[in-house]
Amino acid sequence: xxxxxxxxxxxxNVFPVSPQSIVAIMLLSLIPLFNLKNNAVAxxxxxxxxxxxxxxxxFYIAAHIFHATDLVLVDANVLLSVYTxxxxxxLTIFNQISKCTPGLYSIFxxxxxxxxxxxxxxxxxxxxxxxxxxxxxxxxxxxxIDETEAFAVATAFVLxxxxxxxxxxxxxxxxxxxxxxxxxxxxxxxxxxxxxxxKLFAEMAINESRRTKLPLTLLFxxxxxxxxxxxxxxxxxxxxxxxxxxxxxxxxFRESDVIxxxxxxxxxxxxxxxxxxxxxxxxxxxxxxxxxAIPRLFPKYSYGVAEILPTTLDSLDDVxxxxxxNMYKAKMKKKNxxxx
Numbered sequence: 001x002x003x004x005x006x007x008x009x010x011x012x013n014v015f016p017v018s019p020q021s022i023v024a025i026m027l028l029s030l031i032p033l034f035n036l037k038n039n040a041v042a043x044x045x046x047x048x049x050x051x052x053x054x055x056x057x058x059f060y061i062a063a064h065i066f067h068a069t070d071l072v073l074v075d076a077n078v079l080l081s082v083y084t085x086x087x088x089x090x091l092t093i094f095n096q097i098s099k100c101t102p103g104l105y106s107i108f109x110x111x112x113x114x115x116x117x118x119x120x121x122x123x124x125x126x127x128x129x130x131x132x133x134x135x136x137x138x139x140x141x142x143x144x145i146d147e148t149e150a151f152a153v154a155t156a157f158v159l160x161x162x163x164x165x166x167x168x169x170x171x172x173x174x175x176x177x178x179x180x181x182x183x184x185x186x187x188x189x190x191x192x193x194x195x196x197x198x199k200l201f202a203e204m205a206i207n208e209s210r211r212t213k214l215p216l217t218l219l220f221x222x223x224x225x226x227x228x229x230x231x232x233x234x235x236x237x238x239x240x241x242x243x244x245x246x247x248x249x250x251x252x253f254r255e256s257d258v259i260x261x262x263x264x265x266x267x268x269x270x271x272x273x274x275x276x277x278x279x280x281x282x283x284x285x286x287x288x289x290x291x292x293a294i295p296r297l298f299p300k301y302s303y304g305v306a307e308i309l310p311t312t313l314d315s316l317d318d319v320x321x322x323x324x325x326n327m328y329k330a331k332m333k334k335k336n337x338x339x340x
Contacts (some may be wrong), residue, residue: 024060027053040309057089058126065130066137077119113176115146117169125161187261189239192247198260202270202316205258209310214273216308219281220323221249222331223265224300241297248299252285268320270308278305302331 029047107118133154140150185197191199209216223245230238242265249269251260258270271281282303289299304326306319314322 016100027056061089061130064132065134113172117172118192121165125165129158129161132252180254190243190261192250192267193258193260195260195262198258198262198268198270199316201258205272206308206316209272209308212273213310215310217271217274217278218306218308218319218323219269219271219278220304220306220320220327221245221267221269221301222303222327224302224331224334226265226299229297230303237297240294241299244292244294244297245289245299248285248288249280251288251292252281268323300329302334304328304330 027049033054051313074266107115136145136150136154139145140147165194185193185200187194205216226238226241229241242261245267246259247279249267251267253259254274255270256272257274258268258272260268262268264272274281276284308314308319312319
């Protein structure tokens with residue numbers, strides 16, 4: 001550890017404060033000035049200067065650990081003390097995380113996945129690299145390995161570390177992207193597709209239908225008694241009925257069919273390549289509702305149907321509107337029959 005300390009016995013040849021300390025302290029003193037202004041230029045300048053300070057202090061540490069004083073352009077007798085190095089490291093870290101407005105290094109303070117991984121891996125990774133390189137340096141100094149072997153080991157370690165880090169980050173990004181995509185296309189209450197998700201998968205099914213020349217059937221459902229359930233039993237019970245109806249749809253239709261909740265009490269099912277008639281499909285749904293539903297939450301519904309032929313030029317929205325209109329006609333017919 002003696003090479004960390006200033007040589008006091010040869011004080012005539014040593015500056016009271018080393019040039020490295022002067023440069024680093026001036027830079028670290030300048031950085032907080034850009035915290036006073038909350039604008040894009042100040043934020044970018046802050047991040048840029050902190051990055052320079054981070055690289056500079058890292059160079060200082062590496063130069064002193066490996067006795068590579070020529071790397072920082074100073075004489076071997078002019079060395080930072082270990083206390084100065086620690087102070088510079090702490091000041092650099094403070095400047096990295098002190099920026100409260102969004103900036104590159106504010107990631108250390110963020111509560112999301114990125115902030116968590118940054119706090120977990122960045123500093124241990126730096127320590128590990130220094131640790132391994134120190135071992136390689138010591139082995140080289142003792143003559144156990146030559147320079148070619150040391151270079152090969154160091155290169156293999158650094159490259160494999162970078163590769164593993166990139167693989168891990170890619171995995172986390174992919175997982176996060178999948179989670180965001182799922183949240184964007186999934187109804188939170190029923191875990192069915194929402195309107196955005198339905199359109200995405202329905203367009204794929206329509207394109208497949210045009211290739212295979214097989215028709216599709218779109219059924220538009222509307223719960224008739226949701227409002228009365230909400231009024232009599234409360235919205236919690238209404239949500240339970242919605243989930244019961246969603247579960248019935250999933251049980252009655254196939255996994256290849258596209259099922260979605262597109263409104264508070266509205267559901268759509270796009271049936272792929274089904275040889276079953278409309279009546280068979282509805283009877284199957286009613287049977288599953290009877291098996292799943294609680295008597296006080298028995299869902300009553302109206303529905304409308306629209307066919308999508310491989311040769312049709314209608315857009316998906318046009319087909320949905322047509323099924324919606326047919327559902328509304330069925331609902332009105334049911335109301336008129338009940339009134340009589």
